[in-house]
Structure formats: structure tokens, C-alpha cells
Amino acid sequence: MMYKCSFNDIHCSVNDFVPFTSFLYGACYTFNAALKNNTNRNILYANEYGGDGKLSIGLYIHSHQYVLHLPSGFGAIALVHGNTQLPNIEAAGIELAPGQRHKLGYKKKTTYLLPSPYTPCTKKISPNMQAMFEYYNNTNYGYSEMLCYQLCGQVYAYEQCGCVNPILWNGRKLYISSMNQVVFAPLCEFGKMCYKEKIGELLISSSLMKSYCSECLQECAIENFIIQTSSLSQPGEWEMEKIKQFVENSTIPLATNWSCTWQDEIRKNYLTINVVRETIPVASQYYTSKYGDIVQINLFNQPTIIISNPDFADYILRRNGKNYTLRFGxxxxxxxxxxxxxxxxxxxxxxxxxxxxxxxxxxxxxxxxxxxxxxxxxxxxxxxxxxxxxxxxxxxxxxxxxxxxxxxxxxxxxxxxxxxxxxxxxxxxxxxxxxxxxxxxxxxxxxxxxxxxxxxxxxxxxxxxxxxxxxxxxxxxxxxxxxxxxxxxxxxxxxxxxxxxxxxxxxxxxxxxxxxxxxxxxxxxxxxxxxxxxxxxxxxxxxxxxxxxxxxxxxxxxxxxxxxxxVGPVIMRCTINDDIYNNTHIKNGTNIIINLVDMHRRNEYFVQGNQFNLINVEDKDLSNTNNEKNVFLPFGIxxxxxxxxxxxxxxxxxxxxxxxxxxxxxxxxxxxxxxxxxxxxxxxxxxxxxxxxxxxxx
The missing domain is CATH 1.10.630.10 (Cytochrome P450)
Incomplete structure (x- = not known):
């Protein structure tokens, strides 16, 4: 069950998720999937509500309700993917244990191929692929080369065995060109080897691949998400009572001896997932929004101060700038x-x-x-x-x-x-x-x-x-x-x-x-x-x-x-000699990150900080170097x-x-x-x- 959800610190609910069923994990849910012909729900972008794209979810897994002997472990499975990508959670899902606050930091990499006649890439969705997408509740998923090969394997298995791979149960509505009709193929029994043998036969035969899989070309846009994971123990004692009330107010039966063991049960069943874009500027924005405009952390095993306080920034860059002419890297x-x-x-x-x-x-x-x-x-x-x-x-x-x-x-x-x-x-x-x-x-x-x-x-x-x-x-x-x-x-x-x-x-x-x-x-x-x-x-x-x-x-x-x-969302500096600013001690070698994105969006300095409006800068002078509180520093100072x-x-x-x-x-x-x-x-x-x-x- 979902205990809490927010995107860029704005509340989200179960209505923001699209359900689908995984053959391996059962009921799954996608946040921010692209939908067809939907005017009531738009795609959310990372900078929505003036944020930086952080999704935070709290889950309670009710492990005592799991089917006995079936699961090999308890927890959640997460996958970061494009909102037009079919979630291949069985192959790429990340296992997340309860009792932890998990951070999934991601970088998105998109490779574009030129369209015909320069490359043979395609965006065309075959009837078989479209039929499979119907299992995903009106989602607007795009072409996938991997999925195309899986489905042409299903067609060949059906023609040879009369049934299809049971693992790909959602890929059983198939167009059979030799019959010129759509069939709803039966699933093969797991113990029978026919479908495995025939799919293997297809994959090693160039003539069969040409006959059955000729439509399976490279995507014109290839999205990859590079994920770095980290976690901390949780929940804290101050959270326990609220989670207890949430569990007790749910319609799901409580675990045996709940009144005596509820704290252990919560630690065994509760987890949170924070999905964030993983770069130094985004990390800076995350810590600034959470802890204020002067934050001391350890980044890359080095002491680091993240600043969005204009006076402190001016001290680092201008008033004592000679002590901060180095950049860390x-x-x-x-x-x-x-x-x-x-x-x-x-x-x-x-x-x-x-x-x-x-x-x-x-x-x-x-x-x-x-x-x-x-x-x-x-x-x-x-x-x-x-x-x-x-x-x-x-x-x-x-x-x-x-x-x-x-x-x-x-x-x-x-x-x-x-x-x-x-x-x-x-x-x-x-x-x-x-x-x-x-x-x-x-x-x-x-x-x-x-x-x-x-x-x-x-x-x-x-x-x-x-x-x-x-x-x-x-x-x-x-x-x-x-x-x-x-x-x-x-x-x-x-x-x-x-x-x-x-x-x-x-x-x-x-x-x-x-x-x-x-x-x-x-x-x-x-x-x-x-x-x-x-x-x-x-x-x-x-x-x-x-x-x-x-x-x-x-x-x-x-x-x-x-x-x-x-263009430069942060200014990076490194301390040359020990220093002190307003009782903040800054040791030699301390990394300094000045968070321009946060500083430039603050409503106390800019009339409409989170909107593009020329009124924000009408009184801001690029040459202003005498004011001790420089709030507009696109070129530094x-x-x-x-x-x-x-x-x-x-x-x-x-x-x-x-x-x-x-x-x-x-x-x-x-x-x-x-x-x-x-x-x-x-x-x-x-x-x-x-x-x-x-x-x-x-």
C-alpha cells in the first residue's frame, strides 16, 4: 500500500499511477506514463512546479499477506524508464529491501539515429506490438526492437507448437500472416520444451529471422537510464506512530500479534523510494530545498558547502574571492x-x-x-x-x-x-x-x-x-x-x-x-x-x-x-586557505557549490521567480559589483x-x-x-x- 507520494514536493495519489501486471511480480504501477487521447492527465516534466524532478514514494508491503512458499524475498521492485517505453521490469528492475530509504539517482541518455534514407531505423508499431500494449491500460508506448523480436518469436512458436511462451502471456494476441488473421494463442505448459526449442531455432536461422522478424529494426531514438543507488536505514522513531495509524486504518488485516510487535512489523515492511536526477546541480537543489540556503555535506568523500544565500555567495566570489579561485574536480x-x-x-x-x-x-x-x-x-x-x-x-x-x-x-x-x-x-x-x-x-x-x-x-x-x-x-x-x-x-x-x-x-x-x-x-x-x-x-x-x-x-x-x-546552474569553487564566514568554519580544501538555480528563483529577490517574465530582471544590473547582496550572477563575480x-x-x-x-x-x-x-x-x-x-x- 502507498503511504505517501509527492512529485517536486506536490502531493500525488494512486490516480497518478497506471496499473499493469508482470508475469514475475504480479501487480505493478507506472508513474507518469504517456497515455493516449487523454486530456485530463498531462505528462509531468522534471521542472514541473519549479522543481528538479524528484519523485518520493512511501510504501508498506504487508509481507504477512504474501503467498506462502512463492516469494524468494520481500520488498519492492523499481525501474526508471521513459514514459513512452514499455517497462521491462522483469529484466531491469531494481530490488529494494524494506526498512530502508532508497535513493535512485539517474542520468538519462538518448541516442538519435537519422531517419531513412540515412539509417534503417523505425518507429512503426506492428499490429502484434499494438495488441500487447492493450494490456497496459491506454498507455501510449512506442516501438521497441527487443519487444519486436520477442513477438516474432511468439508467432513462430505458435505456428510450430500451437501455443506460445507462457512467460510472455501478454504477448499472445497475434497476427498470423500465413493465416491472414488475428488469433488469441494458448499458453504452452512450462514443462514442455517445444516453444523453447522453436524460439531457439528461429534465433539461429538467418532465413527464418528474415521471414518472421524483418520488421524488427533499430529504434530511431534509444533511451538509456544510468542508475546509481544508495540507501539509509529508516523509519525514524518520530515516524513510527503515523505509520502505525496508517496501517491500522487500512482495510488489510493486521499481522498476527500486531499489538505487541507493531514496531518490528513496520521496520520489516516499510520503505521509501526517492527518484532524482543524479548530477551535482540536482544534488545541490535537493539539499538546498530540504535543509536551507547553507548546507554542509560530504560529497565524493570531501567536505562540501552548498550555498544559495546571496551574501555568503558574494563573500566567496567577490569579497574574499582570492581565497576561492580554484575549482574542485x-x-x-x-x-x-x-x-x-x-x-x-x-x-x-x-x-x-x-x-x-x-x-x-x-x-x-x-x-x-x-x-x-x-x-x-x-x-x-x-x-x-x-x-x-x-x-x-x-x-x-x-x-x-x-x-x-x-x-x-x-x-x-x-x-x-x-x-x-x-x-x-x-x-x-x-x-x-x-x-x-x-x-x-x-x-x-x-x-x-x-x-x-x-x-x-x-x-x-x-x-x-x-x-x-x-x-x-x-x-x-x-x-x-x-x-x-x-x-x-x-x-x-x-x-x-x-x-x-x-x-x-x-x-x-x-x-x-x-x-x-x-x-x-x-x-x-x-x-x-x-x-x-x-x-x-x-x-x-x-x-x-x-x-x-x-x-x-x-x-x-x-x-x-x-x-x-x-547555462551554468552552479558555480564550483575550492577553498585555498582556512576561512570563516559568520561562524561557519571553512577548512582548506572544502568544496563550495553556489546554487544559482535556487538563488535565481527565489520570490524574495524576483517578483515571479518560478516564471519566465521580464519583470524579474528589470532592476537587475549585470555590472552591479558594489552591492553586498548580489542575487543575479549569471556570469559569476x-x-x-x-x-x-x-x-x-x-x-x-x-x-x-x-x-x-x-x-x-x-x-x-x-x-x-x-x-x-x-x-x-x-x-x-x-x-x-x-x-x-x-x-x-x-
Missing amino acids: NSLGLEYLGMKNKGIIWNRNIQRWKYQRLNFFQKALNNKLLDDAKYVSNDATDYVLKHLDKYEIETNIIDTMDLLRSITFTITCHLFLDLPIGIISIEKTKYYVNSIVQYFKAWEYFLLKPTQIYDEKQTNKHQKSIKQLNNVVNELISKRVMNNNCLFINSLLNALNNQQITKEEMNQCILEMLIAGTDTSSVTMFYFLLALCDRKELEEQLLKELKENSYQILINGLKESMRFKP GPKECVGRWLAKVEMEIIIEQLILNYSFKRANGTKTLEELQTRWDIAQQPTDPGYMLIQKR
């Missing part, structure tokens, strides 16, 4: 990435970090470059838009993220690497941009995963991505046009010639300029365009204002996009603030102005609204799915 991962003691993003050698930041990045990002950036951003946008058809997945529907990244990449190459606009073809630009995207995935893998759970296959894959982007850097250096106007690349080359930096340091500085200059601004602009798609009045006001050479809505719209979905913040502001404003003046945008091909959009919370908050939009000339 996996040391071996930094070596894999080439970031160990090189570049400026994750360089833990303070002297080398200061030298490279001051002499190459800050020196290059001067007022002259910001003036040049206005014209370069305009020209780069023009150049990429002339090749708009290269970004179409079908007529007038584009991959918006790919388009925006190509524009910012072109700007970065011109301003910092002496590469004239147009010298790199659009095809090559898209290849380079994809190399940056793959590098980000490697970055998140190596920095956030504990070394002991590195997977050999994944490690090799991400190492290839790192090597690929380093090859891109070398290609770009070789393409540069020699002149004395580009301060960034010229300063690096002069320092290399004077043996002030190594070749590896120079390449890492260029690589970091590419990834920082290309990705973060593009994601913010995508969020703003997505917001405009569902706010036609705001779009019309923006268009009118831009035609009048006014920019307040544009500026506030970009600021609100950075507030509502900060202090000695380690984003070095390219003013360039990002200039290029985003120019690009969005040109796009909105010339084109209209609408969501397409299943792209979700800004509020519904699924994002990946790792080091950066990015969309998990492609951002397709219909783009039309005004």
Missing part, C-alpha cells in the same frame, strides 16, 4: 581533458592561471575588441544565414542550436584566431561545432564521475572526442591569416616563441576560448527564442522596439533567459568571473536583433516549450533533445 579527469595546470577554466596552478588569464584572455578582451565585435557579429550572422538550408532537417525546419553555435563559432574564430569570415566552409563549421559539443560531454564525464566508476568503453569514446577537438585547434591555427590585429593569438604565439608558455598551454587556451565562446551564449539565445515562440505579444513588442532602435526588451529578455535557465561576459552580451544582442528583424520562429517536430524543455544538469544546463524550429522570412 576529478584530478585524473583533468589530465584526460588536458586541463590540468593549463588554460584558465580548471587550472589549479594559481600562478599559471593568473598569468594566462591576465596576459591572453583579459588583454584580448579590451574595449577595441568589444567595438569590433558589433560588426563581426553582424557579418557572421549574415554569412551563416546565407547558408540557412544547410541547417534544415526538412523544409524551413532548422536545428536552432546548430545554427546559433555556428554563428558564435564564426565570431570567435574571427576575433581571436585571425580567421576571416567565410574562410571556413559551413560544412567544416558544423563539423568543428559538433567537435565542441562532443568535448563538452567528455568534460562532464571526466570531471563529475568518480574515477573508480569510469567505464572503459565510455572512457575510450570520450578520449577520442578530446583528441578530435585538439586536432581542430591545430587545423584552425594552420588556417589563420597572419596580421598584427589579433591580440589573442599573437600574444600566445609571442609567449610561445619566448618560452613563457608551452605548446600544450597555448593549445589549451585556444581550445577553451573556442568552447566558452561558442556554447554558452548559443544556449542562452536558444532559450530566449524558445520563450518567444510561445509569447507572441512579447515577440511583437520586441520587433516593434528593434525597428525603433530601442533595446530594453532585448536586453531584459536575454537577462531573464540567463536567470530562468542559467569577482576575480574568477566569466572573462568574456561583455563580449557575450554584445554578440547575443546583435545576433538576436538580426534574427528577430528578419525571421519568425515557431516550435517544430516535438520541441517542447521553455517550461517543459528537458535539460541536462551537469557542468552546464543544456537541452537534452534537439531544438527544432520552423523559421520563416518576415
Whole structure:
């Protein structure tokens, strides 16, 4: 029985679950399954109610009611799966013991295959599969390659044996092509071997597989959930009385000697399950919402303080920022990435970090470059838009993220690497941009995963991505046009010639300029365009204002996009020397996580914190560094603030102005609204799915 249920701290009930029957576990229930033609119950997204996707369920299993001799253990079985995926709980279910509070932390990985003619993938649901789905109470499940093979095995077993695999009892309504009719097949007896032998015969025969299973192609979208489990003992003494009342008020008979043994019975039968997205930002949000705006925990076996208190955050970043210029991260991962003691993003050698930041990045990002950036951003946008058809997945529907990244990449190459606009073809630009995207995935893998759970296959894959982007850097250096106007690349080359930096340091500085200059601004602009798609009045006001050479809505719209979905959801720091803040002692080596997502959503600082509304940022100034209570920090603040913040502001404003003046945008091909959009919370908050939009000339 379900004792309690909440999703993002909002109560849920049995009505939010869809029942189905498992041949192995009996009665099962699915939360948040996609349903057909249902207007009364919508899919819940992870950011629903302003939360981060936490499902919490308390269960009492009544083990004394189990059928004697049948169960091999007592507890619950859980499975995290996509809401259009058939729950394969028999093969992938996780066993959860009573007397525990279980945490299932998950990461979702989706692999997309191109449709025909590029790959033979399919979404087509066969009649046999559709018949099986009818056992799952109006759920809108999609095509499954594994299920397809199971069902063609059922058809062959029926034709050869006159019955089907009894384990797949819900796959017995079959279309038999040789008979041209649908049959309700009888189940074979467990002891008889015919169905096993015939299914084995099918699987090893290429001719039979071609005849019976030719429809079983790869899915076009493959969803995998990577689960990490942990648990604590429970319930606490303070919970016992409430659980006792719940059990006694139920209609299920009490266990023998309940009045004497009820405490033991509760410990033997009660469990809770917390399902959460498992990343550092989500962990931060979880602890902040549960324990307040200053939380001390042990993360990855290291002391960690999670902060969403603006004054404490300002102390760490600005007032005593020199003591917090390091970032924490996996040391071996930094070596894999080439970031160990090189570049400026994750360089833990303070002297080398200061030298490279001051002499190459800050020196290059001067007022002259910001003036040049206005014209370069305009020209780069023009150049990429002339090749708009290269970004179409079908007529007038584009991959918006790919388009925006190509524009910012072109700007970065011109301003910092002496590469004239147009010298790199659009095809090559898209290849380079994809190399940056793959590098980000490697970055998140190596920095956030504990070394002991590195997977050999994944490690090799991400190492290839790192090597690929380093090859891109070398290609770009070789393409540069020699002149004395580009301060960034010229300063690096002069320092290399004077043996002030190594070749590896120079390449890492260029690589970091590419990834920082290309990705973060593009994601913010995508969020703003997505917001405009569902706010036609705001779009019309923006268009009118831009035609009048006014920019307040544009500026506030970009600021609100950075507030509502900060590309950097947390700021990570590491303490250099022992410190103290308001009686909170901070030891050398303590990890600091500043939770921007929580800080940027608080209603005491923002009028409508959990909604996208420009009123939230009308009085927020990106350059405000004198207020001791900085509540709006999309670029950070202090000695380690984003070095390219003013360039990002200039290029985003120019690009969005040109796009909105010339084109209209609408969501397409299943792209979700800004509020519904699924994002990946790792080091950066990015969309998990492609951002397709219909783009039309005004």
C-alpha cells in the first residue's frame, strides 16, 4: 500500500499511477506514463512546479499477506524508464529491501539515429506490438526492437507448437500472416520444451529471422537510464506512530500479534523510494530545498558547502574571492581533458592561471575588441544565414542550436584566431561545432564521475572526442591569416616563441576560448527564442522596439533567459586557505557549490521567480559589483568571473536583433516549450533533445 507520494514536493495519489501486471511480480504501477487521447492527465516534466524532478514514494508491503512458499524475498521492485517505453521490469528492475530509504539517482541518455534514407531505423508499431500494449491500460508506448523480436518469436512458436511462451502471456494476441488473421494463442505448459526449442531455432536461422522478424529494426531514438543507488536505514522513531495509524486504518488485516510487535512489523515492511536526477546541480537543489540556503555535506568523500544565500555567495566570489579561485574536480579527469595546470577554466596552478588569464584572455578582451565585435557579429550572422538550408532537417525546419553555435563559432574564430569570415566552409563549421559539443560531454564525464566508476568503453569514446577537438585547434591555427590585429593569438604565439608558455598551454587556451565562446551564449539565445515562440505579444513588442532602435526588451529578455535557465546552474569553487564566514568554519580544501538555480528563483529577490517574465530582471544590473547582496550572477563575480561576459552580451544582442528583424520562429517536430524543455544538469544546463524550429522570412 502507498503511504505517501509527492512529485517536486506536490502531493500525488494512486490516480497518478497506471496499473499493469508482470508475469514475475504480479501487480505493478507506472508513474507518469504517456497515455493516449487523454486530456485530463498531462505528462509531468522534471521542472514541473519549479522543481528538479524528484519523485518520493512511501510504501508498506504487508509481507504477512504474501503467498506462502512463492516469494524468494520481500520488498519492492523499481525501474526508471521513459514514459513512452514499455517497462521491462522483469529484466531491469531494481530490488529494494524494506526498512530502508532508497535513493535512485539517474542520468538519462538518448541516442538519435537519422531517419531513412540515412539509417534503417523505425518507429512503426506492428499490429502484434499494438495488441500487447492493450494490456497496459491506454498507455501510449512506442516501438521497441527487443519487444519486436520477442513477438516474432511468439508467432513462430505458435505456428510450430500451437501455443506460445507462457512467460510472455501478454504477448499472445497475434497476427498470423500465413493465416491472414488475428488469433488469441494458448499458453504452452512450462514443462514442455517445444516453444523453447522453436524460439531457439528461429534465433539461429538467418532465413527464418528474415521471414518472421524483418520488421524488427533499430529504434530511431534509444533511451538509456544510468542508475546509481544508495540507501539509509529508516523509519525514524518520530515516524513510527503515523505509520502505525496508517496501517491500522487500512482495510488489510493486521499481522498476527500486531499489538505487541507493531514496531518490528513496520521496520520489516516499510520503505521509501526517492527518484532524482543524479548530477551535482540536482544534488545541490535537493539539499538546498530540504535543509536551507547553507548546507554542509560530504560529497565524493570531501567536505562540501552548498550555498544559495546571496551574501555568503558574494563573500566567496567577490569579497574574499582570492581565497576561492580554484575549482574542485576529478584530478585524473583533468589530465584526460588536458586541463590540468593549463588554460584558465580548471587550472589549479594559481600562478599559471593568473598569468594566462591576465596576459591572453583579459588583454584580448579590451574595449577595441568589444567595438569590433558589433560588426563581426553582424557579418557572421549574415554569412551563416546565407547558408540557412544547410541547417534544415526538412523544409524551413532548422536545428536552432546548430545554427546559433555556428554563428558564435564564426565570431570567435574571427576575433581571436585571425580567421576571416567565410574562410571556413559551413560544412567544416558544423563539423568543428559538433567537435565542441562532443568535448563538452567528455568534460562532464571526466570531471563529475568518480574515477573508480569510469567505464572503459565510455572512457575510450570520450578520449577520442578530446583528441578530435585538439586536432581542430591545430587545423584552425594552420588556417589563420597572419596580421598584427589579433591580440589573442599573437600574444600566445609571442609567449610561445619566448618560452613563457608551452605548446600544450597555448593549445589549451585556444581550445577553451573556442568552447566558452561558442556554447554558452548559443544556449542562452536558444532559450530566449524558445520563450518567444510561445509569447507572441512579447515577440511583437520586441520587433516593434528593434525597428525603433530601442533595446530594453532585448536586453531584459536575454537577462531573464540567463536567470530562468542559467547555462551554468552552479558555480564550483575550492577553498585555498582556512576561512570563516559568520561562524561557519571553512577548512582548506572544502568544496563550495553556489546554487544559482535556487538563488535565481527565489520570490524574495524576483517578483515571479518560478516564471519566465521580464519583470524579474528589470532592476537587475549585470555590472552591479558594489552591492553586498548580489542575487543575479549569471556570469559569476569577482576575480574568477566569466572573462568574456561583455563580449557575450554584445554578440547575443546583435545576433538576436538580426534574427528577430528578419525571421519568425515557431516550435517544430516535438520541441517542447521553455517550461517543459528537458535539460541536462551537469557542468552546464543544456537541452537534452534537439531544438527544432520552423523559421520563416518576415
